[in-house]
Amino acid sequence: MIEKKDIALERAVLIGVVTKEQDEAKSKEYLDELEFLTYTAGGEVVKRFTQKMDMPNPKTFIGTGKIEDVRVFISENDIGTAIFDDELSAAQERNISKILGCKVLDRTNLILDIFAQRAQTSYARTQVELAQCEYLLPRLKGMWTHLERQKGGIGMRGPGETEIETDRRIVRDKIALLKDKIKTIDKQMAVQRGNRGKMVRVALVGYTNVGKSTLMNVISKSDVFAENKLFATLDTTVRKVVIQNLPFLLSDTVGFIRKLPTQLVESFKSTLDEVREADLLLHVVDISHPNFEHHIESVNKILGEIDSSDKPTIMVFNKIDAY
Template structure:
């Protein structure tokens, strides 16, 4: 998936399992995403290891035979990092580290690392630090394995336990401090949102790397950071936008992802206040991605978790310039034609047709269909604005105000 093989990138192996809940196709999709996450964090996936199991091994996640294969490959290929697609327990992480002798990361740890790299403002850094501390707390014992050889004796009774308890206290105190700091910043941001008055608020939401920031730049003529990597944007950006004669506030928010760590959902819920308080959501979808329907489901799940699932929403199918249907060979009689072979027009006639004018197809990068997009957003924002200010004849002289009565 990632072609770039920069020598400066960390050499990593990716490890995942096939279970009853996660078949081989699903695992491949997750490992593709894990590879992109690895690249975003500064690594290169040299090889993938997979194993079919009923459930993860409670000691080493994968079986002993497969673990031995990984160990041999790690030693022979100068691998520095092993990355697991699911969250590891503290015991699993400790056991695997003893066997492989290299850095062990799970999906949660990897995402936290990317967030730590991407956090620009003090608010984002505080949120990431809180998530990291909450992830670290139950894993502290594994960080004191160097004390295991100190097995009692005069003056040597239980130093590791003392150190661990001290560290746990430090981390708990740090978590409390960070939560208080976030509360303080939240109050300040709530005041800022209150000072914006009653302007209509529109929020861009969507899976990570679907083009939200690019769309934000095009609409608001601003310069929000955009890059073809996951989680390019962590900090919520709010811009005043005017379409025709109508001003509104547009916010760009952190992207969502499947298997998003619980710690990040909790610590970033305050950032998503912009979504909660929005009058209209623009759900941006990368229609060129083969798994875009799953991305939609993941975003809708998280929107439900933050009580925003029932907000007025326009689906914005972005990157139509990059969409390519998988070709079906004319002489291949065995291959069944499925959704992956659909043209863009065929997709529009599926469940998307039920969305009516709430389904838009654009390319933010190439500015395709942007006028239609702006017109649709203008109409929706205008309707919300009229409901809020029903007698603004100066803004809407042609509007039939009799309908409001």
């Protein structure tokens, strides 16, 4: 699995495109978010590259001239990582790595890396590992060519393909195993939820880093982990709260983000059962954020995907002091 190493801030460049669907303002906004993701993962952004295109290049995502600019900048400025704002195909990732000669990540890979750092409980770790395996499976061939480059041709010629097949089988078996493990934990959690009786359930939902955990701490007078980084909370926390003699259960859930990898939505569907089974949603919005309307849209979209868009919802405007 992809593990985080304890090192000084990794120097990175960000690469995004401006297309018909994504104008310059939106592209900048996505790259701002990508920069915050990079910072959360332990990186520092040295430069951003954007290119106007009708559609991304199927071979190298950006055009040949632009990728040459990126290559030159990387080699002259000791850059270790190039991060693309959209998900790259296995072939694109392979081609770009060959040209740039550095580590190449896409938004999905970066988010998975942050989730891997943040996962505290065995349940969250299992979910992240499943998402990582599903992301890895179609990309195994690229990883082998990467090994070839490192170790040269001796011993790598011929059986490479069979190695890939063996690897694929191992990863597929691992996926099946992790899915079974998640099913077992889901059953246990469903029993736990059933044991909570008929109390009213309230779930905090919202974009990542809008202050859900901080709000949870204030309302429930508890100390759930909270910090000013993306995805500080991965595990759902449930607390019993009594306000004016009215008891209810309050749960804090994983934050949402635009372009959330499908693997993660799938893996975390069970964590979001707290949202599905809630009687009331508190949709927390960071009102000080210049794009809070887009955040609201993104959250509503994901709520739709998990069949929770018709629940009674109270919108809570947070960080009003920073507005």
